Amino acid sequence: MGTKQFKGSPMEADLARADSLAREIFSDVANKWAFLIIEFLGDRTLRFSELRKEVEGISHKMLTQNLRMLERNGLVERNVHPTVPPRVEYTLTEAGQALRMTVDGMCGWTRRYLGHIEDSRRRFDA
Amino acid sequence: MGTKQFKGSPMEADLARADSLAREIFSDVANKWAFLIIEFLGDRTLRFSELRKEVEGISHKMLTQNLRMLERNGLVERNVHPTVPPRVEYTLTEAGQALRMTVDGMCGWTRRYLGHIEDSRRRFDA
DNA sequence: CGGTATCCCTGCAGATACTG
DNA sequence: CAGTATCTGCAGGGATACCG
Numbered sequence: 203m204g205t206k207q208f209k210g211s212p213m214e215a216d217l218a219r220a221d222s223l224a225r226e227i228f229s230d231v232a233n234k235w236a237f238l239i240i241e242f243l244g245d246r247t248l249r250f251s252e253l254r255k256e257v258e259g260i261s262h263k264m265l266t267q268n269l270r271m272l273e274r275n276g277l278v279e280r281n282v283h284p285t286v287p288p289r290v291e292y293t294l295t296e297a298g299q300a301l302r303m304t305v306d307g308m309c310g311w312t313r314r315y316l317g318h319i320e321d322s323r324r325r326f327d328a
Numbered sequence: 329m330g331t332k333q334f335k336g337s338p339m340e341a342d343l344a345r346a347d348s349l350a351r352e353i354f355s356d357v358a359n360k361w362a363f364l365i366i367e368f369l370g371d372r373t374l375r376f377s378e379l380r381k382e383v384e385g386i387s388h389k390m391l392t393q394n395l396r397m398l399e400r401n402g403l404v405e406r407n408v409h410p411t412v413p414p415r416v417e418y419t420l421t422e423a424g425q426a427l428r429m430t431v432d433g434m435c436g437w438t439r440r441y442l443g444h445i446e447d448s449r450r451r452f453d454a
Numbered sequence: 455c456g457g458t459a460t461c462c463c464t465g466c467a468g469a470t471a472c473t474g
Numbered sequence: 475c476a477g478t479a480t481c482t483g484c485a486g487g488g489a490t491a492c493c494g
Contacts, residue, residue: 224438227445232360232434250476261468266477276441276448287475288474297441304433308358311430312350315402315423319353322402376456387488392457413455414494 230275231301235260235268240298240305243278247293277301356401357427361386361394366424366431369404373419403427 230236235257242248242256254265269292272278277298283289294302356362361383368374368382380391395418398404403424409415420428 220442223446224435224442227438227442228363228434229360232358232363234355234358237354237358262477263467263469267467274449274452275445282476285475286474288477290476297444300441301434301437304430304437307430307433308354308427309350311427312353315426316346316350316353318423319401320349323400326400388457389487389489393487408456411455412494414457416456 227275230271231277233268235264236272237305237308239265239268239272240277240294240302241309243292243294243298244302245294245299247281247291250290250292253292272298353401356397357403359394361390362398363431363434365391365394365398366403366420366428367435369418369420369424370428371420371425373407373417376416376418379418398424 238257238260239253242253248256250265250269253269254260254262257265260268269278269280273280275297276295278292279295281291281293283291364383364386365379368379374382376391376395379395380386380388383391386394395404395406399406401423402421404418405421407417407419409417
């Protein structure tokens with residue numbers, strides 16, 4: 203993500219580390235399920251089963267996997283109520299909310315360019 | 329995304345169509361390679377081989393596939409110079425530039441929260 | 455040089471079943 | 475209800491080779 207200007211400097215090793223880490227985070231988070239979860243979660247608190255309904259088409263497994271990943275990266279907070287049956291609630295952390303801003307931006311972008319995109323596709327497919 | 333408030337209205341069918349299309353676009357574009365291509369392309373014009381060098385780790389196949397997808401959705405413009413050997417250049421369209429803004433946002437987000445994320449991971453992995 | 459086609463294999467993701 | 479584990483398939487994606 204643009205650290206080329208430091209090539210050869212003493213900081214290079216550190217920056218390379220940061221860069222590869224950034225790359226890794228990017229790979230983790232820049233996937234459609236993660237984005238959809240972040241978007242649907244918004245500023246609400248939702249249970250696992252609620253989230254599963256909101257994010258249509260996501261499987262039980264994908265939802266848990268992505269929630270674990272997001273939790274590990276500190277984007278969602280997981281709250282377990284020790285009741286029976288268990289009640290597990292998820293909310294976005296501050297970092298999660300911050301990322302949500304950019305995901306929102308992408309949603310807005312999709313709405314704004316929907317027409318352009320449809321047209322472009324028709325032209326391309328011909 | 330988020331048209332639930334119109335449920336039952338006459339517009340519902342259209343919105344459902346728009347929504348599922350938006351979903352599809354989201355799935356296309358919200359993947360790490362697309363993001364990295366958009367980010368590295370920036371406001372430059374790059375050849376296929378240059379792009380391949382910049383986006384480290386991307387295979388020939390993934391690069392072509394993603395470039396086709398981005399072209400189809402009207403995010404990149406492809407310019408073929410009929411010389412020999414061929415020279416093919418890629419640039420972001422206006423829609424592509426607009427999306428780049430949000431991708432930039434995500435890059436900024438990554439830099440800002442890198443520390444938080446590392447910490448969170450260490451805690452989680454323990 | 456850039457694109458397409460083919461082969462092949464890993465690993466993702468769905469389905470199912472079981473626990474606390 | 476939420477999570478984990480196991481099995482299985484099928485497709486995503488790498489490697490390779492060949493065209494324009």
